[in-house]
Amino acid sequence: MDARYKSREIERRSLDVDGLKRSFLEWLVYSVGKDARAATRRDWFHTVALAVRDRLVDRWMDTTRTYYQQDAKRVYYLSLEFLIGRLLTNSLANLGITDQCRQALDRIGLNLDDVVEAEPDAALGNGGLGRLAACFLDSMASEALPGYGYGIRYEFGLFEQRFEHGWQVEYPEQWLQFGNPWEFPRPEVLYPVQFYGRVEEFRDSVGERAYRWVDAERVLAMAYDTPVVGYGGDTINTLRLWSARATRDFNFGHFNDGAYMKAVEQKVLTENLSRVLYPNDATEGGKELRLKQEYFFTSASLQDILRRYLQHHSNFDSLPDKAAIQLNDTHPAIGIAELMRLLVDQHGVLWDKAWDITRATFSYTNHTLLPEALEAWPVRMMERVLPRHMQIIYEINAKFLNRSKARAAGDNARLSRLSLIDERGDRRVRMGNLAFLGSHKVNGVSALHTELMKQTVFADFHAEFPERINNKTNGITPRRWLHQANQPLAALITSRIGNGWIKDLGQIKALAEKADDLVFREEFRRAKRKNKKRLAAYIARQTGVDVQVDSLFDVQVKRMHEYKRQLLNILQAIALYNEMRDNPTVSWVPVTKIFAGKAAPSYHMAKLIIKLINDVAKVVNHDPSVHDNLKIVLLPNYNVTAAEIIMPAADLSEQISTAGMEASGTGNMKLALNGALTIGTLDGANVEIREHVGDDNIFIFGLTAEEVNDLRASGGFNPREVIASNPSLKRALDMISTGVFSPDDPHRYHPILQALTDGGDHFLVTADFAEYCEAQQEAMDLYRDQEEWTRKAILNTANMGWFSSDRTIMEYATEIWDVHPVKPEHPAETEG
Ligand code: 6GP
Structure with missing residues (x-):
């Protein structure tokens, strides 16, 4: 065999820094067809991905062959x-070669984080x-x-x-x-x-x-x-x-x-x-x-x-x-x-x-x-x-x-x-x-x-x-959603309990006892702050809005749907805005409301709610009388990559669907695992999250699924009465209906107001409003006590082990599929 070809064969498998570096340079030239001087970030991404792919092909074939043979x-x-x-970060981390890859790129004068950004x-x-x-x-x-x-x-x-x-x-x-x-x-x-x-x-x-x-x-x-x-x-x-x-x-x-x-x-x-x-x-x-x-x-x-x-x-x-x-x-x-x-x-x-x-x-x-x-x-x-x-x-x-x-x-x-x-x-x-x-x-x-x-x-x-x-019950992979997305927290956890949690998330329970440790709390907060800084920079890039890193990051990220009730959240934001303006001398807990999510292109109501959030944000974010104590942002183009930046940075996780309507939710799990406290209804997996993290470490409010069912069945629910008896809700709705947020088109939000009143408020936004505001107040009050907040945040992370998709998948495997683990057989690794 041609010596040069043979050396490439070896390099295809090598996992050390030198081998990686050599194969990057080879791939760039011979497969991407570019000169290092002319290569773009995207060229480097393709180069690195192809070189990484080489390193998994043997084991991929071993896996498939073993299944076949057995x-x-x-x-x-x-x-x-x-x-x-x-997939790049994921492949590197699961292969265990992130550091080697980073160093190899370093030696070529490149930064892994930049290369990763070129992947769609x-x-x-x-x-x-x-x-x-x-x-x-x-x-x-x-x-x-x-x-x-x-x-x-x-x-x-x-x-x-x-x-x-x-x-x-x-x-x-x-x-x-x-x-x-x-x-x-x-x-x-x-x-x-x-x-x-x-x-x-x-x-x-x-x-x-x-x-x-x-x-x-x-x-x-x-x-x-x-x-x-x-x-x-x-x-x-x-x-x-x-x-x-x-x-x-x-x-x-x-x-x-x-x-x-x-x-x-x-x-x-x-x-x-x-x-x-x-x-x-x-x-x-x-x-x-x-x-x-x-x-x-x-x-x-x-x-x-x-x-x-x-x-x-x-x-x-x-x-x-x-x-x-x-x-x-x-x-x-x-x-x-x-x-x-x-x-x-x-x-x-x-x-x-x-x-x-x-x-x-x-x-x-x-x-x-x-x-x-x-x-x-x-x-x-x-x-x-x-x-x-x-x-x-x-x-x-x-x-x-x-x-x-x-x-x-x-x-x-x-x-x-x-x-x-x-x-x-x-x-x-x-x-x-x-x-x-x-x-x-x-x-x-x-x-x-x-x-x-x-x-x-x-x-x-x-x-x-x-x-x-x-x-x-659903689960989430701790690899992507903690190990890869939240490196500051992952490193902190590993420094205390080792890295067994990545594969066996139940082990994260050992963090619970650290909730009372002042030093650990300080470090936990530092990790969160780092993530919040990263998100703040992302928000600034995406929306031009500057947010305070030390404000309470209140996050609702998911598809736009009436049953998920982004509307409830933005109404509470309007009510809070009014309170802040009415009481300028109070020292408010600064809050940043972060939304993200797509609406189905033909779902007019969901799209109107998007417009409402953006309209409210424009007014609130430019109003000097709230002294930057409230910011509202709706991030465009929510996707997995954005979620990886948002989840680690959240303080409060909004899981506020009308009870009985959200089958499970999985964003709720990602946020809690990353140390956000949940504000939510007793819906979907929120119920089980409460059981695991404990009643004291979650803000539960609102009607239960049974109450929702009874209320709807009774036909006696009258949203107009509820609105009339709640001045802050009434005021928020009046502002919307009089065009405070849409001076160019005061009637823009008529369909929303209509749905909440004559429409019978099917999603019970008005019914849950008061309790929701109380729960929000409780969260803001707690946030003033950073030690107590952090303690609860740690307990959330520590008690989310059960929500690993590894647990879920093993339940499917044993109780539904009757499928068992099969260890791939690797023929002795050939030496070139
Ligand atoms: C969703 C559910 O709405 C959500 O609650 C659940 O966590 C998720 O499935 C995973 O089970 N449903 C859909 O996305 C969907 O398209 C047909 O359902």
Whole structure:
């Protein structure tokens, strides 16, 4: 072998500073094709990413090979969204080579932090559901679980949000514009996926009735693989994302007609399937393209899963022992009908057997109870787009309803609620019901949410299958959300209790006793202050607003949604602003209200609330009479990267959804783990956070889920009365309605005021306002006592160990998937 080539081989593996430096210089020239003098920051990012990628390929292959050789049971996490964020810092930290990399770059005269900034944020998701999927990938790899992620390689991720005159404006997000160094295209891994056409009945070889799907349009799904590095770098799993490709024969038909342009047009249309992520969070658009996206990635994934299974098996009897398929919400639920189709139509498995296999293989996670988010596809659309699946769904439904207890009891109302078809109005397929019926386990994402699932949307199914619903409270990966995002605190923790917490977050409990240690509190505060300085600089860059580092950083970051009640927060801000102006001699606790979050482009109310926050901010931030004691900022373009700056810097975490409406929340966990105190309702995982951090270390206010339910059911709630009896609320609303914040358009906020009054205040903003203000006052009072505040902050961090996604994922592994850790076998490392 050429000596130079051979030396490169060794360097590809070397983890020391010299080896890294040499391979950076090599990569820059030979793969990025740039001279060090001409290289941009982006060139260096690609260089470093490619060199780091080299260092994980061997172990990635070892991992995959070990799973294959042991024919291990794998879990397949099917998700329409993976909200990954940047990968460089994550890969370096999980490989344990951050310091070496930093030094190697130093020697070339570069700063790692600058290089990291050139990486685009992979935003293939909207919010909680997508970010949870990304945390789960990290935990599966870190726990050595044979886990695969399957999704779509969207060319355009979640839109970029900008504010123009205070209004949200969406711009396309182009994360792939300059290439993606982490992915491996697999042009040979291609599966056909069909749409439209019709179903033909025929007699099979033994004379049985059988069906085939004919005259369909075909699209190809092409795989792109991204390695998922577990902590310590031993296990490296795979995220396989599908991209749509037009088939060649599809185009040839047109060429023969001489219609070249038409052929190319058709190709573009076909490939639109993986073009863009739908920007709705927890609401369903009902668009045909969305249904096609769901089927596209689900079908390709199932074909891939069966191919892998058939490498070791000749029939499907043991599929459930070798594959667990988790449906991340109902988006991939069509997979239940698709697996039935593949087994029955393509592999000749008998129906009942196929159904047993399907149910034993699938499980389903529900992420929201919001009725508008429960997917229900028009039967007519389904019949047209997926005709064979529609038949299969009818068949599943008929067999189920025939056997159900409701039929026996003659309870027709119940029967129609259990049906996979909603017969009211234009008929629709209820994907939640299909997912429930086709799964052996169904889970909610917090204790409260799971209880509510049993009582509400799935009450009838729960009565039918009382063992099926179970709870898996969400978690977050401590690697990204503490170890990487909050280096000052991570270093402090490690200095006291060692670094075992990174892998076993339960160990962080040992910090609890340090809450009474004056020196530790001082250091904890210093770490927080450092993070706040970093956020303040970011705020200044992004919004031009200067905030006081020593003010109380009060943070609400999440998608803009009425049920999350950013409106409640901004109303309290207005009330506080009024109090400060009324009492200029009082020494106020300075407060900085920090908001961030995107609204779905078609969600007008959420966008109006964005404008309101920006309008209020403009008035408050420029009013000298509050002496900088109150600042309000709404940061644009909230994404994973922004969250990594915001979470570590927060003092107060706003988790103020209308009780019963937030399934779990995960931002609540990130903030508490980073030492923020929560102000929140008893909703979602807030309930469990309170149990872990203790009642004294959290500010709970407002109606409970039960009270919300009763209040709404009674019909006796009158927001106008509530407003009339609360002068500070009334004054805040009057200011909005008289155009104090919108002099250019005094009626701008009429729809908001309308919703709060005549609209009946569905989200109970007015009902919770008074208690919320009291809780805010309590928080401000406590903040004056920095020692006491810090003590509670430390207790929050110390008691959040249970909320690691490692705990969550191991619960899924043992209680749902029956999947076990598999240690990759590494052949003796070759020496070049
Ligand atoms: C979200 C829930 O709203 C949030 O409470 C939860 O923490 C998160 O899922 C992860 O479980 N739901 C969605 O993002 C969604 O799109 C269909 O639901």
